[in-house]
Amino acid sequence: MTISSFFIFIPSILLGILTIHLVWPERHPLTLLLKLSLGVGLGLGISSILYFLILQVAPGRISIMGIQIILATILLISTAIRERNQKWNGVYLPRLSGLQWGLACTALIAFVISTLIFANIIISRPQGEYDAWSIWNRAARFIYRDPENWQATLSPDIAALGHADYPLLVPLNVAWGWETLGGETLKVPMAQSALFTFAIILLMFSSLAVTRTIGQASLASVVLMASSGFILNGTNLTADIPLMFFIFASVVLMYLFSLNRNSTLLVLSGFMAGLAGWTKNEGLLFMAISPIAVIIVSPKKMSLPFLYYLAGMAIPLAIILYFKSMTPPNDLINSGNSLIEKVKDVSRYWVILKSLSTVILDAHVIVFTIYTVIMQSHPNHSSKQGIYTVATLLILQLLGYYAIYVITPNDLAWQLVTTQNRLIMHIIPPGLFLCFNIAADPETIFS
Amino acid sequence: MLANIKKSLVVLLLLINVFFVGQDWVASTNIADRGAYALDCWEAQMALVRDSLPIKRGVVGYISEQDVPGAEYGLWDIETEFFLTQYALAPLIVKKGIVAEWNVVVLSNKDLAIWAKTYTGQYKIIDVEGKVHVLHRLEAP
Numbered sequence: 001m002t003i004s005s006f007f008i009f010i011p012s013i014l015l016g017i018l019t020i021h022l023v024w025p026e027r028h029p030l031t032l033l034l035k036l037s038l039g040v041g042l043g044l045g046i047s048s049i050l051y052f053l054i055l056q057v058a059p060g061r062i063s064i065m066g067i068q069i070i071l072a073t074i075l076l077i078s079t080a081i082r083e084r085n086q087k088w089n090g091v092y093l094p095r096l097s098g099l100q101w102g103l104a105c106t107a108l109i110a111f112v113i114s115t116l117i118f119a120n121i122i123i124s125r126p127q128g129e130y131d132a133w134s135i136w137n138r139a140a141r142f143i144y145r146d147p148e149n150w151q152a153t154l155s156p157d158i159a160a161l162g163h164a165d166y167p168l169l170v171p172l173n174v175a176w177g178w179e180t181l182g183g184e185t186l187k188v189p190m191a192q193s194a195l196f197t198f199a200i201i202l203l204m205f206s207s208l209a210v211t212r213t214i215g216q217a218s219l220a221s222v223v224l225m226a227s228s229g230f231i232l233n234g235t236n237l238t239a240d241i242p243l244m245f246f247i248f249a250s251v252v253l254m255y256l257f258s259l260n261r262n263s264t265l266l267v268l269s270g271f272m273a274g275l276a277g278w279t280k281n282e283g284l285l286f287m288a289i290s291p292i293a294v295i296i297v298s299p300k301k302m303s304l305p306f307l308y309y310l311a312g313m314a315i316p317l318a319i320i321l322y323f324k325s326m327t328p329p330n331d332l333i334n335s336g337n338s339l340i341e342k343v344k345d346v347s348r349y350w351v352i353l354k355s356l357s358t359v360i361l362d363a364h365v366i367v368f369t370i371y372t373v374i375m376q377s378h379p380n381h382s383s384k385q386g387i388y389t390v391a392t393l394l395i396l397q398l399l400g401y402y403a404i405y406v407i408t409p410n411d412l413a414w415q416l417v418t419t420q421n422r423l424i425m426h427i428i429p430p431g432l433f434l435c436f437n438i439a440a441d442p443e444t445i446f447s
Numbered sequence: 448m449l450a451n452i453k454k455s456l457v458v459l460l461l462l463i464n465v466f467f468v469g470q471d472w473v474a475s476t477n478i479a480d481r482g483a484y485a486l487d488c489w490e491a492q493m494a495l496v497r498d499s500l501p502i503k504r505g506v507v508g509y510i511s512e513q514d515v516p517g518a519e520y521g522l523w524d525i526e527t528e529f530f531l532t533q534y535a536l537a538p539l540i541v542k543k544g545i546v547a548e549w550n551v552v553v554l555s556n557k558d559l560a561i562w563a564k565t566y567t568g569q570y571k572i573i574d575v576e577g578k579v580h581v582l583h584r585l586e587a588p
Contacts, residue, residue: 106461110468117468120475127486134530141537149504149538157506157540161526162533219461226467371456445453 005187008180009044009195011068012173016043018075023264025082027091030209037202038253038268040195041245045275048172049319060147064176096214099446103218111201114225118194121235126186128193128237135163136238137189139171144178156328165327167320169279170239189237196242197234200429201225203245207252208436211259211383216441220432227428228364229421239280240422246276247286247397248429251390254290255437258297258386263308266294270312278316281330282426285404287313289396297389331409342407352405355416359424360398368435375439383437390434394427486531493535495575500549506540508550510582513543515558528553545570550582 017039024035047068054062096104127133142153153171158164170192177188204224208217224230234241253269256262273290276283291309298305342348379387401423408415500507509529512520532551533541541551545566554562555578563572573581 103461106465110465113468113472117471117475121478124478125481125483127483130527130530133486133534138530138534138537141534146504146538152504152538152540155540157542159529159533159541159543162530219457222461222464222468226464226471228467231471371460374456375453440453442457445450445457 002187002191004181005177005185005191006195008065008177008188009173009191011065011072012043012047013040013195014043014072015046015068015075016040018072018079019043019046020268021079022075022082024262024268025086027086028210029091029093030206033202034206034210034252037199037206038249038272040199040202041242041249041272041275042268044173044192044195044242045169045246045271045278045316047176048169048278049315051172051176052168052319052323055143055147055150059150060179063180065180094214097443099442100214100218103215103442107205107218107221110222110225111198114201114231115198117231118197118234121232122190122193122237125235126190128189128235132189132237134161135166136170137174138162139166139168140174140178140189141184143168143171143175144184147175147179151326154327160331165281165324165330166239167278167280167283167323169275170242193234193237193241196245197231200241200245200248203248203252204429204433207256207433211255211386211437213441213443215443216436216439219442220436223368224429224432227432229425230428233422233425238422240425243276243280243283244426244429246272246279246283247426248433250276250286250290251393251430252433254293254297254393255386255390255433257305258389259382263305266305266308267312270309270314271316272312273309274313274316274320277320282401282423284320285400286393286397287317289400290393292396293389293393296392297385332404332407338409339407348406348412351412352402352416356402356405356420356424359420368432372435372439375445377438377440377444379438387434387437390430390437394431394434397427489528489531490535492576492579493532496532496551496579496581497536497539499573499575499581500536500539502539502549504538506542506547507536508546508582509541509543510545510550510552510554510562511543512554512558514545515554515562517561518554518558545582545584548584550584552580552582554578554580 017035020035020039020042021032026035047064050067051064054064054067128137139153143150146152154164156164170189173192174189177192178184181188201221201224205217205221208220233244250269250272253265253272257265257269269290273283273287277287291306294306294309295302405412405415509532511525511528512518513525529541529543532553536551550570552559552562552572559572559578559580563570569585571583571585573583575581
């Protein structure tokens with residue numbers, strides 16, 4: 001069952017990789033690695049949307065796996081036809097120096113150990129943490145066990161902490177996984193979580209290998225794997241790691257757009273941002289703030305990039321709007337008049353600032369910030385623009401979280417204690433990506 | 448001088464983080480059960496409840512120590528059991544209180560006896576296992 005739980009996701013991943021390769025036909029081996037990591041999340045996002053559409057027209061009567069295989073085959077044939085006429089002569093694997101081999105091997109060993117850590121932790125708690133079964137797998141069971149009546153998972157009768165209004169990317173993938181395997185097994189949510197967790201590591205490595213060097217990419221990957229709570233978060237089986245992936249993927253694609261002005265990257269970035277919103281409500285915040293970053297990335301001619309970005313976001317946004325028209329209102333919207341009182345209450349701002357600073361200003365972050373400042377390099381103009389864009393996105397996301405804490409209708413202390421660590425965790429990969437794009441790479445330092 | 452500091456910093460960053468990965472590995476090799484067994488037991492009990500319920504869709508009520516005057520309980524335990532019940536009984540919607548024709552009761556026999564005094568003759572109690580029971584309303588409210 002473990003192996004087949006991974007196998008069922010292969011058509012989805014293939015769908016994601018081939019879609020990216022078709023719209024962005026760059027052939028450098030490191031770019032192909034980047035497409036592989038982006039394709040994992042994109043494919044799982046597309047599959048969840050496909051399954052959601054099936055639930056609207058013919059729940060339980062159309063095989064999602066069959067559709068994915070047909071689509072993946074069509075894309076495979078299209079890719080084969082196009083690649084047949086292309087020249088791959090100039091494409092070669094980069095030759096690595098001794099230093100690069102050393103760093104890459106260290107990253108690889110850390111990666112292997114991380115997979116073992118993941119396995120050890122997940123075995124000790126196969127159902128995941130509290131939210132995994134009370135929210136995400138609970139929703140997956142509603143959909144899988146009664147697909148014709150799947151909307152019961154959105155019922156206002158479901159207890160408030162069951163969060164009937166939460167988006168469905170994660171539960172839908174679990175539900176169609178069970179449907180394909182013909183039974184409920186915890187291996188499916190485990191496999192999905194493992195795919196997203198290790199795709200983030202691969203995305204960190206491949207994106208920095210493309211924008212900087214292999215040495216820098218290896219160093220960043222090791223730092224990410226060592227980040228406290230990252231692997232543990234993956235074993236929680238909640239939607240935080242998938243959300244982290246989509247935010248990071250959107251940020252990386254926007255950064256790449258700042259470097260080479262390929263509009264396709266902006267469309268993909270918008271799509272990834274949309275999938276973030278389809279994963280978790282915090283992703284909706286990212287969808288709202290990320291278009292502002294397009295202004296930073298393209299300050300002079302912003303209208304066309306803006307349109308490309310919104311075009312990428314359009315499909316997930318339409319799905320989210322349709323979905324939200326069926327769900328009970330979120331508890332934040334329910335807070336009514338007390339919302340204004342909360343905004344006026346200055347003491348709340350201070351409590352939030354104090355609490356968040358304990359997470360943001362921990363020893364790891366301080367040491368790493370000092371490292372980045374000492375190691376800073378001198379980026380060119382387009383890199384600088386990319387760096388400003390990523391920094392803007394991170395600051396806006398943090399400010400957005402801050403604003404949500406201000407207006408939360410729940411007990412503020414409880415809300416902070418139960419959520420602040422994972423909210424900050426969402427922006428750790430793009431934060432590291434930013435720092436390692438600012439810092440000088442090991443190759444330059446040891447040359 | 449600065450070049451040497453930078454070199455040292457790269458090495459230090461790598462070593463510290465490799466150490467953290469190793470530390471996580473050691474910590475992960477000896478993790479005790481973190482509630483998985485208790486969750487499995489609850490699921491098994493709720494599977495019996497599911498079998499004894501004649502409905503497969505709709506709302507079922509949920510009664511716990513919270514509904515019994517004077518009963519002692521831990522709030523977090525009660526909430527966890529409630530959400531575990533919802534998880535196990537999906538796609539049935541579990542709602543707190545005696546709100547439906549069919550209701551799940553999680554009460555010890557002593558607390559159940561106290562609670563039942565208020566509703567004598569209105570409900571049929573079906574024992575499932577341990578402190579888990581099913582309650583069927585006999586008359587329209």
